[in-house]
Amino acid sequence: MVGTGYVGLVSGACFADFGHDVVCVDKDSKKIDALKRGEIPIFEPGLDDIVRKNCLEGRLSFATNLSEAANGADAIFIAVGTPSRRGDGHADLSYVYSAAREIAEIIDGYTVVITKSTVPVGTGDEVAKIIRDARPNAELAVVSNPEFLREGAAINDFKHPDRIIIGTDDARARAVMSEIYRPLYVNQGPLLFTSRRTAELIKYAGNAFLATKITFINEMADLCEALGADVQDVSRGIGLDNRIGSKFLHAGPGYGGSCFPKDTLALIKTAENAGSRARIVETVVEVNELRKRKMADRIIAACDGTVWGKKIAVLGLTFKPNTNDMRDSPSIPICVALLAAGAEVIAYDPAGMPQAAPLMPGVRFAKNAYDCIKDVDAMVLVTEWEVFRALNLKRVKSLMKAPVVVDLRNVYGGSEMTSLGFRYLGIGRGLRLSWGAERSDNRQIRQRALRP
Numbered sequence: 001m002v003g004t005g006y007v008g009l010v011s012g013a014c015f016a017d018f019g020h021d022v023v024c025v026d027k028d029s030k031k032i033d034a035l036k037r038g039e040i041p042i043f044e045p046g047l048d049d050i051v052r053k054n055c056l057e058g059r060l061s062f063a064t065n066l067s068e069a070a071n072g073a074d075a076i077f078i079a080v081g082t083p084s085r086r087g088d089g090h091a092d093l094s095y096v097y098s099a100a101r102e103i104a105e106i107i108d109g110y111t112v113v114i115t116k117s118t119v120p121v122g123t124g125d126e127v128a129k130i131i132r133d134a135r136p137n138a139e140l141a142v143v144s145n146p147e148f149l150r151e152g153a154a155i156n157d158f159k160h161p162d163r164i165i166i167g168t169d170d171a172r173a174r175a176v177m178s179e180i181y182r183p184l185y186v187n188q189g190p191l192l193f194t195s196r197r198t199a200e201l202i203k204y205a206g207n208a209f210l211a212t213k214i215t216f217i218n219e220m221a222d223l224c225e226a227l228g229a230d231v232q233d234v235s236r237g238i239g240l241d242n243r244i245g246s247k248f249l250h251a252g253p254g255y256g257g258s259c260f261p262k263d264t265l266a267l268i269k270t271a272e273n274a275g276s277r278a279r280i281v282e283t284v285v286e287v288n289e290l291r292k293r294k295m296a297d298r299i300i301a302a303c304d305g306t307v308w309g310k311k312i313a314v315l316g317l318t319f320k321p322n323t324n325d326m327r328d329s330p331s332i333p334i335c336v337a338l339l340a341a342g343a344e345v346i347a348y349d350p351a352g353m354p355q356a357a358p359l360m361p362g363v364r365f366a367k368n369a370y371d372c373i374k375d376v377d378a379m380v381l382v383t384e385w386e387v388f389r390a391l392n393l394k395r396v397k398s399l400m401k402a403p404v405v406v407d408l409r410n411v412y413g414g415s416e417m418t419s420l421g422f423r424y425l426g427i428g429r430g431l432r433l434s435w436g437a438e439r440s441d442n443r444q445i446r447q448r449a450l451r452p
């Protein structure tokens, strides 16, 4: 496994758990040293147990040197990063190509080289060319096997996938790939064999579709606020339709994370280069960016139009719960904009604070959620960690200076919050002014909005 990040470490550990012999390789010697000491560099529920067990049983090991690790390997996975290239949004493939060059040097006997990294259509062709140029007689097949795991649920996703996409026309490679995934299923596994280019596109199409679904419900949330409807009910109402499905229909502050932002941009670039623009995806990216920036305005509006000199608590910083990944998290533009507007920002996240600190200089970090909200003028919930759902709301209110709660994930019940005396603002739940004393205005506005 070349690259021991989220995908490489989870995939390597799970393949070892299937019974295969796996060596996870990374250039980052600190990461490898930590793993050799039994320390897991990422926060991923259940991963530490699987890593520990498989290391103890001798199926999983770690190395910095590819030639030692890949000696005699039947399959070599490339799971290195493919971040956005600065300036144009295209996927930066330098890590993938450099891994391919290293693999070319050590390949020995028939080897299946598999790109697990998310890579634009045609990358497999280039990887094959790089290896063949360096080693014209090498026996190999280059396969695309994109990964669909979700951070926070990665082990379960890897072990119980909806589908496994394998892009290759090489019969021998198909057999090797089937063997690798065989322990996952008793009879027929959810393996879908396609051409390599198709497999590469499936990954981008999947992520772009999910990003579109999120952006669609976010736009519906705005419409709910304009019309006095409730997006939670709209979401349930459309999600129960099997053709639509209920997943990825939770309105919020806009998508972030290590995949959707970069993969939508890369798809747009790929489509542009192919002369077949992806106009829906272009709009999704634009709408989402704008939304993330508008979230701070929403918080400022909830604080009577200014946060200057006010103390604001931010609960949750990672792009979603159960991860310490801060890549493109909506909390970053929110915290930066609140600081720029003159607020004192104090934040708490159960796992992501060390990663967040360098991205938001000026933010202070608290020991826990209650510590974070002490004497604040407003509490903003950005990431829906379980621990925030279970807060004692009476205690919350007694600790805050002003009872203003901006809930960007609709975790709390609006009417419960209002009856507890909070000025509560969720996302897409009734009219935007629908907190506290402005209720009667709302009725008038709602009537106006509903007039034909």
Ligand SMILES: NC(=O)c1ccc[n+]([C@@H]2O[C@H](COP(=O)([O-])OP(=O)(O)OC[C@H]3O[C@@H](n4cnc5c(N)ncnc54)[C@H](O)[C@@H]3O)[C@@H](O)[C@H]2O)c1
Pocket: 002, 003, 004, 005, 006, 007, 008, 025, 026, 027, 028, 031, 079, 080, 081, 082, 095, 098, 099, 102, 116, 117, 118, 119, 147, 148, 149, 150, 151, 258, 259
């Ligand atoms: N994170 C996710 O949830 C997720 C899900 C599906 C797909 N993906 C895709 O998987 C790929 C990897 O993502 P990630 O989040 O695991 O990235 P990551 O940044 O966490 O890890 C990449 C690792 O590769 C290492 N590396 C780079 N070049 C190397 C080389 N030549 N040899 C050895 N190691 C090398 C880096 O040091 C780093 O540790 C990306 O293409 C991403 O889009 C990610």
